[in-house]
Amino acid sequence: MSMDAALITYVEECRELLEQMEGDLLALERGLDTSDDSTTETEDDNEIAWCELINRIFRSAHTVKGSAGVFGLDHIVEFTHEVETLLDQLREEKITLTSSLIATLLECKDHCLDLIECLADGVEEESNPQRAERLVNELQTFSPPAEKDNQSFAVSESNNNESPAIERLGNNGSGHWHISLRFHAEALREGMDPMSFLRYLQKLGQIVSVVTVSNEMPDNFEKFDPEACYLGFEIGFVSHESKQTIEDVFEFIRDDSQVRIIPPFAELESYLSLISELDQEPRRLGEILVECGSLTPEELEQALAIQSSKPQHALGEILINRGNTAPQVVEAAIAKQAQSTAGRSQNEDRAASKDGGTLRVEADRVDELINLIGELVISGASTAIHSQDSNNDALTESVSTLNELIEEVRDASMRLRMVEIGATFNRFQRVVRDVANELGKQVTLSITGADTELDKTVVEKIGDPLMHLVRNALDHGIESPAEREAKGKPLNGQLKLNAYHDSGSIVIEIIDDGAGLDAERIRAKAIEKGLIDSTYELNKEDIYKLIFAPGFSTADAVTNLSGRGVGMDVVRNNIVELGGRIDIDSEQGKGTKLTLHLPLTLAIIDGFLVGVEESPFVIPLDSIRECVELQQDDAVEKNGRQYMNLRNEVLPFVRLRELFGMKTERPIRENVVVVHYGNQKAGIVVDRLHGELQTVIKPLGQLFSQLQGIGGSSIMGNGEVALILDIPTLMQLVKDKQPHHVIH
Amino acid sequence: MTKRILIVDDSASIRQVVSTTLQGAGYETIEACDGMDGLKKLDGSKINLIISDVNMPKMDGISFVKELKANPAYKFTPVIMLTTESQEDKKAQGKAAGAKAWVVKPFQPQQMLTAVEKLVM
C-alpha cells in the first residue's frame, strides 16, 4: 500500500462526500422552502433533522479538508477551510441559513469537486483561482465580523511560546537543559506512560542524568491508589533541538502535569523559580538539581539565598489561573455536547444499517476477478464436456459439483459489483433544482426505489442518458407555472424517478406530470422532416418513437438546455447499446412516462445456444419463453411477412438465416425459439437447438459498434466464439413486419 | 514487541495514510470507521494506542473515548484525538473524556508519527 493508493482513495472519498454534501444542501434548501409556508407543528423534528444535516455537511467539508492536509494539498485545504469555517459558524448558529448561502455553498461544492477531479487527473494546484477567490469573498460576506478577530488572537498567542532562551549571566552553570517533570495523579489512567516520554527524549538528545522524585507518594499506605501516578523526574538533558521541540515532547501532559524546562546556561533566576514553584522542600529539590548536574552546589546556595529574600506569590497565581480556566471550558463544552447528541441519536439507527462493515476495493480488481471467473466458467464448461466424453462417472460427478461451485462463486463475485441506483438518482436533485430555476419553473423531484441494485458498469453508463431524459422532461414536459395555472394544475410540477427489478432486468421510470406528447404535432413534424410519408397511418406508440429519430425536435424554440448537441436519438442508442430499450407512454395534458429497461449486468448471462448453418448463436435465457419445432403447415409467409400459429395464437417470426443473409438451403426441420421482450412475443427460427449455457459476455469491440441485432459475443467451452443475439432489436424487426406498422 | 494502534476515523484516506505511516515505522495498525466500529474492533486484545477523530458519524470521538475509559481493559490506553484549530472546545471535551493527546488537522504524516512516538516508544 503506497501513498498513491491513498490518494486514489482520497479522490473516491471526496467524490462521495461532495455528492452527499450536495444532497444535504438541497435537502436543507427544501426545508427552507417548506418552513416558510407551512405551519410549524413538527418544528422540533425539523430542527433536529436540520442540525444533523448541517453537521453532516460540516463533516464532509471537514474530512475533505483534513485529508487534503495530510496529502499536502494546500490549495484544497485553503479553499475548504473557508467553507468549513462558515459551516462551523452555521452550526454554532452564529449565522442564519438563507437560500443565497445555500447557493454559494453549492457552488463551493462544485468548485471542490473540480479541484478533486483535477487532482484525479494529476493536477495538484488551484485550477480556477478566479472562482476560488470569488467564492471565498462571497463566503466572507456571510460570516459575522467578530469571528475574524478571534482568529488573529489565536495566532499571536501561539507566537508567545517561542521566547528565546535567556543566557545565564555567570560563566559557570551547566550546558545542558534541565527538565523538571511532575506527573499529575491521573496520568496513568489517561494512558500516559512516564517512561515513554523519557524514551522519546532520547530521540532528541542524550539524557545525562535522571533523578526520580517520589515524595508525592502518600505516607499512609491506605491512601495509596495503585492506579495513580506519584512520579516526578528531574532530568539533565543534552540536545541541540529548540526549546519548542523539547517542550512539544510533553505537549500531551503539560496541561495537567507540571513540566518545566530550563535551557542551557539559563540564569539562576530560572532555577530559583523552579524551586519555588514546586511545592516541595526547597533544600531537597536543590540537592536534586545539583545531583542532576544542572546546578553547582555554589549556585544552589546562591539561589536559596535570593529566594529567602523574596516574597513568593507569583506562582500561586499562575496555578490558580491554570486551575480555573479549564473546568469552565469543559462545562460549557459538555453542555453543548448534550444538545447535539440529542439530535444525532435519531439518525443513528438509519446510518447504522447503511454503512456497516464495508471494504473499499478498487473497481479494477473486481473487474479482474470477474474476468478470471469468466474464464473459469468457460474452462469449467469445457471440462464438463470432456468428462462426459470420458464415461467416467466419478469424474463427471465431481466436475459437475465443481461447476456448481463455480457458478456460486460467479454469482457472489457479480454481487460485489452491484450498487444501489440511489446515488445516481440523488444527483438529479441538483439538476432539477438548477434547471427548474433557469427555466423559471417549479418542480419537485421525488425518488422511489433508490435501493434497487444494478451492476456498477451499467450505472456508469446510464448517467448521461438519464440526465438527458430528465432535462428533456423539465424542458419540454413540465409547463411554466402560468401555463399550469391556466390548465388548473398545481403550480408545482412533479417529476418522479423510480426503479425496480423485473425478470432479470432493471426498470427505470421517468415520470412527469407535464404537457404530455402531442401525437399530431410529432407526426406533422416527422412528415415535414421527411422522416415518414404523409400517406401512412401510425399508431400512437410508433409516433412517440419518432422523437428518437435523429435531428428530431418538437420544441418550437430551442432552449439552451435540451437543444444542445445531443439528441434523443443518441440517448436511445446509448440505451440500446447497453442492451436496453425505452418505452414511451404519454397522455396529452397529463404527462409522460418514459420507461427504460436495462440488463442488470453487462458481464455474464445465462444463455441458450442455437445453431444456424455452422454458426453458433446465444439467446439470453431470460428472454426465452419456449422452444418448438416449426410446423411448416402452421407457418404463413406472405409479402415478406412471416407468422405462425402457436396454439391458436398468431406469432410473428423471423428466420435467422434469412436475416443474416446466409446463403445455404434451409434444413428440413427447423426450430422456433419463442422470445419475449416487454409485452411482445416473437419467434426466431434456427436450425438447431443446443441447450443452456452460462457465458461471459465479451464485447465485440469498436469495429462492430454499428452492428445491430448482435449484442456481443461469448466464448464456448471448445474455445469457439458464439455471437449473442440482441433480442430487443430482433423483436423490433419482427414487429416491423406486422401489417399495421409501415415506415416509408 | 510490536505495538498495536487502533485508528478510528471516518475518512478512509486518512486511515490509509496514518496506517501506512505507522506501519512504515514498525507499528501494527487496526482501522475502524467510527466510534461504534472502533468499540467493535476492541475485542479485548492488547492495544497500545488509539488514534481517534472527533467528528464522526454514528458515534463521535468524544463518546467513543468515554466508552473506552469505562472499559477496564482499555482505561489505561492512551488516546490521540484528531482535532482542528476551530475545535478548541472539542479538545477540551476530549480531554475531559480522557483523551489527553491530540494532533491538529490537517497534519503531515510525520507529525502523526511524532505524536505516536511520544506516547508509545
Added chain:
Amino acid sequence: MTLPIEKATADLTPQQKQDVSEEANQYLTFRLRDEMYAIGILRTKEILEYRPITQVPMMPDFVHGVINLRGAVVPVIDLAMRFDGARTKIRKRSCIVIVEVEGNNGRQDISIIVDEVSEVVSIPAEEIEPSPSFGTRIRTDFIAGMGKLEGDFVIILAVDNVLSVDELSRLEGSGNDAHAKALPFEPKTQSPDDEDQPDSDTMHIETDSDTDQ
C-alpha cells in the same frame, strides 16, 4: 500453435538491445496473393495458425469474423479482399497475424489473414522510399513506404489506415442488411435529404415494406 513474435527480438544480445532503433527497423513480411507486404515488427503481436473463424453477419465481406485469442474476441480481416474484393482461399500455409492498431479510441488488436508469413527482416530507414502517388494497386494512404529488399520492393503497410477501426465500422454490410429497416432511425444513416439517393438502406426499406393500408 502460436509463434510468439517476441522471439525475433527477444533473442537479441544485450549489445544489440542497446540499439533501440534496431526494432523499429524490423518488419514482418508476408504474402497476399502475389504481392509481398511488410508490417513493422512493433505492431505485430502474434502469428497464429489458421483456425475456424466465427462469422459475423451483416458486416462487409472482408470482415471475416472473430476469433478467440486467449479469452479476448479479436476481429479477423481478409486483407487481400479489402484490397481487391475477392475472398481469400484458405490454404495450408494461411496464417492469422495479430496486429496492434492505433485508433481514435486507443489501441486495439485486429487480426489479418495472410497467405504465407515470410520472415522478419531489417529495412534501414534509408532503404525506404516514400509511397508513390499513383500506379499502386492499393490505396496510397494504405502505404507507409516502399522498402528495398534484395533488389525488390515490399509494400510497407500503414496499419492504422489499412485497419482503421473508424473506417471499417462505418462501412455497410454488403449482404442482406435487413437489420437496417428494423431500426427506422439509425444513428449512422444519412440525413433525410439524402433519401433520394440509391443508398442501400433506403433501397431495402422501400422494396421490403409493402403498403398494406
